[in-house]
Amino acid sequence: MHENKFINIYQDLSSKIRRAILPAGQLLPSENELGDQYRASRETIRKALALLSRNGYIQKIQGKGSVVLDVSRFDFPVSGLTSFRELAEHTGEQWKTTVRQLILMKPDKKLQQLMNLEEDQNLWKVIRSRTVGGETVILDKDFLLLDTVPMLTADICEHSLYDYIENELNLKIGFAKKQITVEEANEEDRQYLTLSTVSSVVVVRSLVYLDNTQLFQFTESRHRADKFRFVDFARREHL
Amino acid sequence: MHENKFINIYQDLSSKIRRAILPAGQLLPSENELGDQYRASRETIRKALALLSRNGYIQKIQGKGSVVLDVSRFDFPVSGLTSFRELAEHTGEQWKTTVRQLILMKPDKKLQQLMNLEEDQNLWKVIRSRTVGGETVILDKDFLLLDTVPMLTADICEHSLYDYIENELNLKIGFAKKQITVEEANEEDRQYLTLSTVSSVVVVRSLVYLDNTQLFQFTESRHRADKFRFVDFARREHL
DNA sequence: TAGTGGTCTAGACCACGTG
C-alpha cells in the first residue's frame, strides 16, 4: 500500500486493466463515480487517470469518458530508465550476468568532457556481459562517480547495481538522457559478444542524473543488433 | 497565445530556459511567486511545472525549488509522435521528399492481422523516400484507412501528410505504439536507399491511433543504420 | 523557524458528446 492516494488508485485501476477485469474498449466509471468509489476528490482521481493515460492504459475522450486501451500484447517499454534486471524479471527469461572488469580509474579526455569531470576525479569502471540461451548478446560499460558510490563489489554488479544504488546507498535517481545509434562492432564487442555473422551493434549511451540534478553515471550498453528491440508508447502533444 | 493558462505559462518558461534567460543551474521562482507573477493559482503553476519537468527543462527538489536543467545541446527527441517534416524543420537541414508510390489497395493477410482489418477494407499505400545531401537515407511506407482518409494526392504526401490529416481533415491523433528493430536491408531498400557499404537498416514500425482510439495508420520507416539516431529524455518513475 | 514543493479537497465554470 503506497502512501499516496492517487498512486494507489492508479495501481488498482492499472492492475484491473492488465487482468482484464476492466476489459479493453469499455469505459471507465466517470470521474465523479470513481471519486465516490475511492472516497477521493475529483482532482485526485484525475491525477491517477493522467498516469494511466501517460502509460497507455486509457484514452480520455471529452464529453464521453475514459476508454480502456488494449494493453495485452504490449511488449515492455525500454523507456523510463528500466534496468537490465527489472527487464529480465519482467520477461521471465533466464539471463546471466558476468562481470568482466571492475576497476577504479581516472577519466580520460573523452569522459572528462562527456561527464564534465575534473581529471583527478575517481571513477568506477564496470564491464558486464549478459548471456541468454548460451549467447552473450549485451555488453554494458558503466562509469560511476566514486564520490557518489564509495563502495562497489563484483557481487553487487552481478546482482543489481540499481538495487544497490537506490536501496542500499539510498540515492534517488532522477532522470537520464539517452541516445541510440547503430555502429560497427569493435574489438571489445568481438571479444565478449557472440557475434557469428552479425557485424553491427546497437549502442545505447546514457547520462544518468540523481534527484538533485547531479550527474553520477555514464553507461554504454551495446546490444547485438539482431537481439535489440525498443518498444514505446507515445502520446501526441497538442500544445 | 494559447487558450489554456498553464500551457501559456509552460511556453513562456520553456522559451526563457531555451534562450538562457533562465540559465541552467539556477532556481526558478517559487511556485507562490510564479502564481503572483502570472496571476494564477498554485495548482495551475504546478501543471505548467509538471510539463517542464516531463520535457526535461527542470528538476523539482522538495523543500528547495525547481532547478533549471541544461537543455542546450539537447538533440531533438524522436519521441512524441513527431513527423518527418517537423523534425526536418527543427534541424533546419535541406530535406527532399519523393513520392515513390501512391495506390489504393486491399490489405494482405499480414496487414489484416496487424491492423485488425476486414479483407475488403480499402487502404492507401504510400511509399516515400527522404533525401539529404544527395543521399537517400529514409524510406517510409504508410498504410492509411480509406475510411478515415477519403482523399489523398501525391502533392499532399510530398508536402506533409500529418498537416493534411490534422489541419485539413481535422482528425486528432491520439497516440502511437512504436517498435524499433535493426534488420538486413531488403530488395526494396536497395532499390530506393543509397546504401553503398551499409547493409542494415533501422526499422521503426508504428501503429497510429486517433483521439477516439480508432487505429487508422500503420507506418514502417526504414532508416539507413548509420544515419539513424534516437534521443530520449527519461524520468525515473517512483511508484 | 520559515520557506519550499507534494498532496488533497470542494467548488466553480467551460467545452464537448449524446440523447
Next chain:
DNA sequence: ACGTGGTCTAGACCACTAT
C-alpha cells in the same frame, strides 16, 4: 438538457531543506 472530461481557484495540511 444532461453527463462527461478540461481548466482554474483558494485553501488546507504535510514533508523536506535551509538557517
